[in-house]
Amino acid sequence: xxxxxxxxxxxxxxxxxxxxxxxxxxxxxxxxxxxxxxxxxxxxxxxxxxxxxxxxxxxxxxxxxxxxxxxxxxxxxxxxxxxxxxxxxxxxxxxxxxxxxxxxxxxxxxxxxxxxxxxxxxxxxxxxxxxxxxxxxxxxxxxxxxxxxxxxxxxxxxxxxxxxxxxxxxxxxxxxxxxxxxxxxxxxxxxxxxxxxxxxxxxxxxxxxxxxxxxxxxxxxxxxxxxxxxxxxxxxxxxxxxxxxxxxxxxxxxxxxxxxxxxxxxxxxxxxxxxxxxxxxxxxxxxxxxxxxxxxxxxxxxxxxxxxxxxxxxxxxxxxxxxxxxxxxxxxxxxxxxxx
Amino acid sequence: xxxxxxxxxxxxxxxxxxxxxxxxxxxxxxxxxxxxxxxxxxxxxxxxxxxxxxxxxxxxxxxxxxxxxxxxxxxxxxxxxxxxxxxxxxxxxxxxxxxxxxxxxxxxxxxxxxxxxxxxxxxxxxxxxxxxxxxxxxxxxxxxxxxxxxxxxxxxxxxxxxxxxxxxxxxxxxxxxxxxxxxxxxxxxxxxxxxxxxxxxxxxxxxxxxxxxxxxxxxxxxxxxxxxxxxxxxxxxxxxxxxxxxxxxxxxxxxxxxxxxxxxxxxxxxxxxxxxxxxxxxxxxxxxxxxxxxxxxxxxxxxxxxxxxxxxxxxxxxxxxxxxxxxxxxxxxxxx
Numbered sequence: 001x002x003x004x005x006x007x008x009x010x011x012x013x014x015x016x017x018x019x020x021x022x023x024x025x026x027x028x029x030x031x032x033x034x035x036x037x038x039x040x041x042x043x044x045x046x047x048x049x050x051x052x053x054x055x056x057x058x059x060x061x062x063x064x065x066x067x068x069x070x071x072x073x074x075x076x077x078x079x080x081x082x083x084x085x086x087x088x089x090x091x092x093x094x095x096x097x098x099x100x101x102x103x104x105x106x107x108x109x110x111x112x113x114x115x116x117x118x119x120x121x122x123x124x125x126x127x128x129x130x131x132x133x134x135x136x137x138x139x140x141x142x143x144x145x146x147x148x149x150x151x152x153x154x155x156x157x158x159x160x161x162x163x164x165x166x167x168x169x170x171x172x173x174x175x176x177x178x179x180x181x182x183x184x185x186x187x188x189x190x191x192x193x194x195x196x197x198x199x200x201x202x203x204x205x206x207x208x209x210x211x212x213x214x215x216x217x218x219x220x221x222x223x224x225x226x227x228x229x230x231x232x233x234x235x236x237x238x239x240x241x242x243x244x245x246x247x248x249x250x251x252x253x254x255x256x257x258x259x260x261x262x263x264x265x266x267x268x269x270x271x272x273x274x275x276x277x278x279x280x281x282x283x284x285x286x287x288x289x290x291x292x293x294x295x296x297x298x299x300x301x302x303x304x305x306x307x308x309x310x311x312x313x314x315x316x317x318x319x320x321x322x323x324x325x326x327x328x329x330x331x332x333x334x335x336x337x338x339x340x
Numbered sequence: 341x342x343x344x345x346x347x348x349x350x351x352x353x354x355x356x357x358x359x360x361x362x363x364x365x366x367x368x369x370x371x372x373x374x375x376x377x378x379x380x381x382x383x384x385x386x387x388x389x390x391x392x393x394x395x396x397x398x399x400x401x402x403x404x405x406x407x408x409x410x411x412x413x414x415x416x417x418x419x420x421x422x423x424x425x426x427x428x429x430x431x432x433x434x435x436x437x438x439x440x441x442x443x444x445x446x447x448x449x450x451x452x453x454x455x456x457x458x459x460x461x462x463x464x465x466x467x468x469x470x471x472x473x474x475x476x477x478x479x480x481x482x483x484x485x486x487x488x489x490x491x492x493x494x495x496x497x498x499x500x501x502x503x504x505x506x507x508x509x510x511x512x513x514x515x516x517x518x519x520x521x522x523x524x525x526x527x528x529x530x531x532x533x534x535x536x537x538x539x540x541x542x543x544x545x546x547x548x549x550x551x552x553x554x555x556x557x558x559x560x561x562x563x564x565x566x567x568x569x570x571x572x573x574x575x576x577x578x579x580x581x582x583x584x585x586x587x588x589x590x591x592x593x594x595x596x597x598x599x600x601x602x603x604x605x606x607x608x609x610x611x612x613x614x615x616x617x618x619x620x621x622x623x624x625x626x627x628x629x630x631x632x633x634x635x636x637x638x639x640x641x642x643x644x645x646x647x648x649x650x651x652x653x654x655x656x657x658x659x660x661x662x663x664x665x666x667x668x669x670x671x672x673x674x675x676x
Contacts, residue, residue, distance in 0.1 A: 066460065113641065113644075113645050117645050117648050117649055117652075118648050118652060119644050119645055119647075119648040120598050120599065120644075122405070122460060122598065123588075123592060123598050123640075123644045124641065124644065124645075126585055126588060126589065126640070127589075127637050127640035127641035127644065128637065128641070129585070129637075130585070130589070130633045130634070130636045130637030130640060131633070131634055131636075131637025131638060131640075131641060132637070133633050133637075134630075134631065134632065134633030134634025134635065134636065134637055135634050137630045137633060137634070138630055138631065138634055140630075141628065141630050250581075252464075253464050253465075253467065253468050256461060256464055257464075257465075260461055266458045266460070266461055267458065297475070299472075299475045299577065300472045300475050300476065301472070302468040302469070302471045302472040302475075303468065303469050303472030303473065303476075304472075305468050306464075306465045306466065306467065306468025306469035306470075306471075306472065307465070307469060308465075309461065309464065309465035309468065310451065310462060310465035310466065310469070313451075313455075313457040313458075313461055313462055313465070314451060314455050314457060314462075317455040317456055317457050318455070
């Protein structure tokens with residue numbers, strides 16, 4: 001455990017752990033229900049997609065890009081599963097595979113434009129968010145079911161994705177999240193591929209000169225992000241029991257907040273899976289705890305998340321300002337700079 | 341001759357041609373479209389997009405972006421709508437709306453220009469806060485009891501079938517265009533976006549210019565919000581959601597480069613008309629409005645990718661020309 005908190009991001013990760021503990025203390029004392037593990041585990045369904053997607057969007061941001069199309073891919077996945085299963089009579093698992101494959105194609109298309117045509121990631125994924133949510137609507141119009149109703153009545157084997165509990169406590173979606181987090185952590189921090197992602201983010205030209213196929217690396221991160229969005233779409237469809245084209249809703253801000261709060265630098269080159277995972281759980285707990293303990297309407301949750309995002313980015317900018325850093329140095333002459 | 345060349349080279353001209361071509365294609369498929377009232381309807385519906393796209397253009401000129409305009413617009417529409425609904429003085433309500441726009445702009449400008457936070461992330465945060473504040477203002481109900489006299493302004497026409505709002509928006513855009521291109525301070529925006537470091541070196545206050553850009557963007561969004569309330573007549577807690585993306589798309593369609601320093605507000609206004617027309621045109625082409633987003637996405641992606649490829653080619657060509665000139669010089673010197 002201690003080893004996880006070593007390295008360049010250690011200070012920030014300990015801050016995130018502190019934030020998580022603080023959330024448990026505050027919410028737990030405000031309403032003891034918050035501390036009931038089964039309730040907490042069930043509630044994780046509502047925010048697990050933020051956690052799953054933000055882990056892989058972190059990789060995109062480390063290469064210096066950004067991905068704001070993932071929430072529309074969640075909806076596209078969901079509706080493809082529904083239509084392929086109900087209206088085309090595919091086996092449910094074949095439908096899931098088809099949906100994940102389509103999502104990967106979407107990610108590859110956007111990634112191709114970003115990496116090989118040199119268009120800004122922001123614009124391409126903006127276009128992608130229009131295109132894929134539009135495609136989702138079109139797919140939903142292929143179905144005999146009215147779009148606003150959503151397709152439901154999935155087989156139990158599929159719904160089991162969100163109903164199964166390992167050891168009777170831990171629901172399947174948490175296992176999926178943890179497994180993906182471990183895979184992503186291994187990919188990013190333990191393989192050559194991960195080192196290349198960082199190098200591309202720090203300096204693409206230098207990466208290119210040192211023999212790295214930087215374009216392929218950039219494109220692959222968008223595919224990974226899209227596939228993670230597809231997994232989130234599958235989990236959400238299984239949990240809600242209906243497939244709808246707008247299931248992704250407005251996840252974008254939560255995902256970007258999770259990445260930034262996790263210590264990812266939006267200009268690229270810096271970030272960690274552990275940081276993002278911790279930050280996304282912190283956001284999830286906030287979304288669960290606020291309505292439960294302080295009776296805040298879920299619609300108002302954009303305020304605390306937005307405030308959190310703004311405070312974190314401004315705070316980090318403040319710490320990095322030369323004048324402030326000089327003062328900090330005077331205050332703590334013997335300590336090394338807190339990793340921020 | 342040079343004037344004609346200059347006009348043909350201007351990026352907004354190609355987007356205007358694209359708009360005309362779009363109208364003509366729809367006219368060929370369905371001749372009943374090519375009537376004055378249909379074409380003017382396309383322009384009239386674009387008024388809110390035009391205002392926010394012109395505002396957004398300022399942020400993009402300086403090389404930044406503002407994704408909080410959608411919620412800013414919605415929040416102002418909610419506040420102004422509620423005030424007018426409660427029988428308060430209209431001008432007081434408008435004033436409050438514009439002040440909100442200025443405050444939002446100042447906060448965004450402070451975060452981006454002074455604190456140097458990446459603009460997308462900072463404005464994404466303010467977007468969330470404003471959206472939440474909007475829920476607080478509107479609540480579960482809607483603002484739908486607006487007085488008829490307020491709503492009726494939107495159906496008044498000034499020239500031909502053009503609504504009074506659209507005429508004002510066009511006038512405003514033209515004035516802004518001249519201020520931007522003909523005054524010293526106006527040119528600062530493009531200069532900062534083109535090369536912030538260089539602009540700083542020649543004495544242009546880059547930070548102040550960026551703050552100004554955000555304030556203008558906020559005010560335009562507020563104006564858009566007021567007109568939104570008057571035109572639509574109903575403000576729900578979702579009003580204005582996603583408008584920021586449409587404004588960015590309008591700017592891109594109008595030939596404004598997202599890396600800053602390139603483009604005109606006229607282009608943004610034309611792009612806004614294209615954006616607003618798509619769903620209207622689809623009806624005439626016999627498609628359902630389900631195609632709206634997909635087609636917007638395809639057009640947006642095609643244009644930006646084509647633009648990027650063309651620029652890349654131009655850059656390679658320029659480099660070759662420079663290289664050729666240099667080698668020519670070297671061989672000449674060697675011959676001598």
